[in-house]
Amino acid sequence: MRFxxxxxxxxxxxxxxxxxxxxxxxxxxxxxxxxxFKPTEQLLTAAALPLVKPELTISIxxxxxxxxxxxxxGQFDPQEEAKLTLSTVAGPYTTWHKLEPQGSSFLVPYVRxxxxxxxxxxxxxxxxxxxxxxxxxxxxxxEPLLTARSARVTKEDMPAVIVQPLDQNGNxxxxxxxxxxxxxxxxxxxxxxxVTSLYSWAYxxxxxxxxKQYIIAETxxxxxxxxxxxxxxxxxxxxxFQAPVAEAPASGRDTWSLRLNLPRDLLxxxxxxxxxxxxxxxxxxxxxxxxxxxxxxxxxxxxPTYPQAEVFSLRAQSGNYISDTVTLVxxxxxxxxxxxxxxxxxxxxxxxPVIDSYGAIPDTGSxxxxxxxxxxxxxxxxxxxxxxxxxxxxxxPPLPAEASQLVFRMAGELIHLDLPEMxxxxxxxxx
Amino acid sequence: xxxxFELEDSKTERLVKNLLWLAFSLFGLAGMLLGLLxxxxxxxxxxxxxxxxxxxxxxxxxxxxxxxxxxxxxKPTPRVLEPFMRDQITNDYRRAYEELxxxxxxxxxxxxxxxxxxxxxxxxxxxxxxxERQKFIDWDHQLSVDFYSPxxxxxxxxxxYQYAQTSLDRSQGDLRIARRTQDVVLKQDExxxxxxxxxxxxxxxxxxxxxxxxxxAETVRQMRGINYIARSSPFNELWxxxxxxxxxxxxxxxxxxxxxxxxxxxxxxxxxxLEQFADVLDIAQIYDLQVIPTLxxxxxxxxxxxxxxxxxxxxxxxxxxxxxxxxxxxxKNEADRDFENAGIQQVRGFLSYLxxxxxxxxxxxVTVGLIExxxxxxxxxxxxxxHHYLSPEALKERLESASTYNKPVLLxxxxxxxxxxxxxxxHTEREQALYYQEVLELAxxxxxxxxxxxxxxxxxxxxxxxxxVERHLGLLKSDGQSKEVIRVLQGEQVNAPGLKDxxxxxxxxxxxxxxxLLSLLLFIWIFKPLKKLKNLLSRxxxxxxxx
Numbered sequence: 001m002r003f004x005x006x007x008x009x010x011x012x013x014x015x016x017x018x019x020x021x022x023x024x025x026x027x028x029x030x031x032x033x034x035x036x037f038k039p040t041e042q043l044l045t046a047a048a049l050p051l052v053k054p055e056l057t058i059s060i061x062x063x064x065x066x067x068x069x070x071x072x073x074g075q076f077d078p079q080e081e082a083k084l085t086l087s088t089v090a091g092p093y094t095t096w097h098k099l100e101p102q103g104s105s106f107l108v109p110y111v112r113x114x115x116x117x118x119x120x121x122x123x124x125x126x127x128x129x130x131x132x133x134x135x136x137x138x139x140x141x142x143e144p145l146l147t148a149r150s151a152r153v154t155k156e157d158m159p160a161v162i163v164q165p166l167d168q169n170g171n172x173x174x175x176x177x178x179x180x181x182x183x184x185x186x187x188x189x190x191x192x193x194x195v196t197s198l199y200s201w202a203y204x205x206x207x208x209x210x211x212k213q214y215i216i217a218e219t220x221x222x223x224x225x226x227x228x229x230x231x232x233x234x235x236x237x238x239x240x241f242q243a244p245v246a247e248a249p250a251s252g253r254d255t256w257s258l259r260l261n262l263p264r265d266l267l268x269x270x271x272x273x274x275x276x277x278x279x280x281x282x283x284x285x286x287x288x289x290x291x292x293x294x295x296x297x298x299x300x301x302x303x304p305t306y307p308q309a310e311v312f313s314l315r316a317q318s319g320n321y322i323s324d325t326v327t328l329v330x331x332x333x334x335x336x337x338x339x340x341x342x343x344x345x346x347x348x349x350x351x352x353p354v355i356d357s358y359g360a361i362p363d364t365g366s367x368x369x370x371x372x373x374x375x376x377x378x379x380x381x382x383x384x385x386x387x388x389x390x391x392x393x394x395x396x397p398p399l400p401a402e403a404s405q406l407v408f409r410m411a412g413e414l415i416h417l418d419l420p421e422m423x424x425x426x427x428x429x430x431x
Numbered sequence: 432x433x434x435x436f437e438l439e440d441s442k443t444e445r446l447v448k449n450l451l452w453l454a455f456s457l458f459g460l461a462g463m464l465l466g467l468l469x470x471x472x473x474x475x476x477x478x479x480x481x482x483x484x485x486x487x488x489x490x491x492x493x494x495x496x497x498x499x500x501x502x503x504x505x506k507p508t509p510r511v512l513e514p515f516m517r518d519q520i521t522n523d524y525r526r527a528y529e530e531l532x533x534x535x536x537x538x539x540x541x542x543x544x545x546x547x548x549x550x551x552x553x554x555x556x557x558x559x560x561x562x563e564r565q566k567f568i569d570w571d572h573q574l575s576v577d578f579y580s581p582x583x584x585x586x587x588x589x590x591x592y593q594y595a596q597t598s599l600d601r602s603q604g605d606l607r608i609a610r611r612t613q614d615v616v617l618k619q620d621e622x623x624x625x626x627x628x629x630x631x632x633x634x635x636x637x638x639x640x641x642x643x644x645x646x647x648a649e650t651v652r653q654m655r656g657i658n659y660i661a662r663s664s665p666f667n668e669l670w671x672x673x674x675x676x677x678x679x680x681x682x683x684x685x686x687x688x689x690x691x692x693x694x695x696x697x698x699x700x701x702x703x704x705l706e707q708f709a710d711v712l713d714i715a716q717i718y719d720l721q722v723i724p725t726l727x728x729x730x731x732x733x734x735x736x737x738x739x740x741x742x743x744x745x746x747x748x749x750x751x752x753x754x755x756x757x758x759x760x761x762x763k764n765e766a767d768r769d770f771e772n773a774g775i776q777q778v779r780g781f782l783s784y785l786x787x788x789x790x791x792x793x794x795x796x797v798t799v800g801l802i803e804x805x806x807x808x809x810x811x812x813x814x815x816x817x818h819h820y821l822s823p824e825a826l827k828e829r830l831e832s833a834s835t836y837n838k839p840v841l842l843x844x845x846x847x848x849x850x851x852x853x854x855x856x857x858h859t860e861r862e863q864a865l866y867y868q869e870v871l872e873l874a875x876x877x878x879x880x881x882x883x884x885x886x887x888x889x890x891x892x893x894x895x896x897x898x899x900v901e902r903h904l905g906l907l908k909s910d911g912q913s914k915e916v917i918r919v920l921q922g923e924q925v926n927a928p929g930l931k932d933x934x935x936x937x938x939x940x941x942x943x944x945x946x947x948l949l950s951l952l953l954f955i956w957i958f959k960p961l962k963k964l965k966n967l968l969s970r971x972x973x974x975x976x977x978x
Binding site: 083085087088089090091092093094095096109110112113114115116117119130145147148157159160162164166169170171172196197198199201203 | 509531535549550551553554555557558559561562563565567577578580581582584585587589594596598603605607609611613614615616628629630631632633634
């Protein structure tokens, strides 16, 4: 029924239907028919303007660049905008500006010194050229940049100072920079730096004296903060190295004393406290090294004696400096070691009373070492007996047949006894 | 009473109804506004995404550009710049400019602080705040160290580089390509070298070198050449499938036929096989053929970000372009076809720069193939080149127009097909020969050299735009047999085709039309008895129904 209704509707309004269809076809065909007649795009050509080329005035101010456009005849179209492009050092900077009918000025806040090409277009008129802004006078503060915070007075190369005097817009000024350098001895050195390639620089002058060096930069119009350089003494070049206690009994309880005093660099500056001093010894039993800092201009070392009579050599070193040699002596402790053989079965020996170099008996418990050797001085066995009240009773165990001699060691003393003859010889005593 | 209640009820109902309508309307309005807002936000989001995408596409390929930064000899400095530090500075300085390019395209300034400080940062923030999005492309940086501080924290150098800047809207026509020389101070900060200070010493648009080419006019006037398309590997297939044997044979043929010049096409980017260009030039030299290489073939973008790579491609070709066989360099084929899509000012600025580059670097005259001489480009060209496929009468006017520039004129392309099946304009070989006769006479009168399109008919390969007519523009058939036009080239006169000839070329169409007509008649002849049969059957069926 529904379709019948529609067909009936169409049939009834056949004419209307045909008209609509016709119009639609006409419209569609017009798209194809009219398209070829579409005018080809023409290049923009200059329209007749009511004004001749306007006058452009450019002025460079502290805040930027002011462009002023004035119509020489007629008026500016208020709908039209001037397009300005500055080819800045950082790339193109484009702005648009509406103009008053009688002319306008606009400020572009570009303040970088150097050359800047510009192009300005207004309608069919265009302007182009290159601006050049010169840097202004330097402004306070100048900021001298030191390439190091400290330097040694003995080094060849001193740090440099770099100064970039800036104008109020951050441009590097061409003003020459006066540099005053005050050395620790209050001597003043002056120099003038010229600015090239956006910086000025100089090596700082040398000083013989360690201390603070002050650097002051200034121009005619600006001054800067005082920069400081710590002038440190050089490495140790000379010193007084000695042993206040160079000889001590070889007890292991007594001590030697060493002192590195009055260290100085090449320029006789005192060496800074905290500088490390290496004490080192060489030789059997004393192959060691110890590091001590300088404190109040000296470095001390106290070390216990070697428990055997011996002579040692020691040196001190700091950096490349090596001191003279100091000799340390560990002297024999005992003055006299009386003894007597009490029996041969078992073999029994009595030592003492032992008297040391101070005229006292050694502490109870001090050890006596007995080496039992064969004919070839090869060690067969070893006994250790303590002293008690300066005496010791030594009962030997049964000795092997090859045992031929005994060596007693006590406080740096050596006593050699031959077993068969029961003779006693003091082999050697090291002073 | 009841009635008044009913009245009140109806009033209330109407009020409620109106209120509901109002609420619905407001709700609908709010919904529409929100929808619009959402759509605009979505649009802005996609626009932004597209801009960032464009920027990345511009910046990313630049990382691999060759020769973008070189170090010249250092001046004496307090400290020698260590090789590893030089590499780091190169890296950071390049990245700074990449960031700048990105910022100009997108307006995103967030990355600038990473590479710029002090006054330089102020400058880049100002410049990248332009309301107009721009392309800013730099290349050919030449750095010369002035000062490297003893502690290695400050570096000052002079940088001379080229740049191109243009609005994204090409219709603005504000392309600027220039060389800038600037002092730069870099400072090390947080492990990066940042541009701290800079100052421009000079900034000038690349100018055309003053060059004179004595004898060029005579050389061009005597050019009798061919636009070379290889039979086995036509058009884009030339270099990838280059056969030196074929080239040798074809150049020998050209020489035998008395041609003096040959025009070759070099696409951008460089195709595979271009390294054999040197061999091709040597073969041309053997046959004493002048070569006119046409660069930038198939390139139509004129995008400033391509300039560094285009110049890099040119620099790889400089040695070859200085080959004695090369007498003229054609920068671009039919550049005026790109005016509409790429923007006329963009094309002019782009090509003007490249003309200067080629002239300066090769010392050879440069031309650009144009359909109509362009007043701006023509001033920069050494030779005015025309391409013409219209009637000889139209050529006369164009040659006269070209001669007003007082420069040698070269009819760089012209041709006439000899395809007799081309509808609605079939040509015979006689007509082709006649066309050549007329065109060559006009060229002679205008003292213009000429290069015909092309040597052979092309039986193989793809044609540009699928145009089959391109297969039939040769002077020789694809099997190497001569067409009638060769007689013209050998100085013989060809008579204009008579009426018989003009009618004879339509013989295939006449035969086809006859075949169609016969088919129609046959159809009618078959269809008529069928109709009768149908009527007979319908009548018979009607009678049976009545019964």
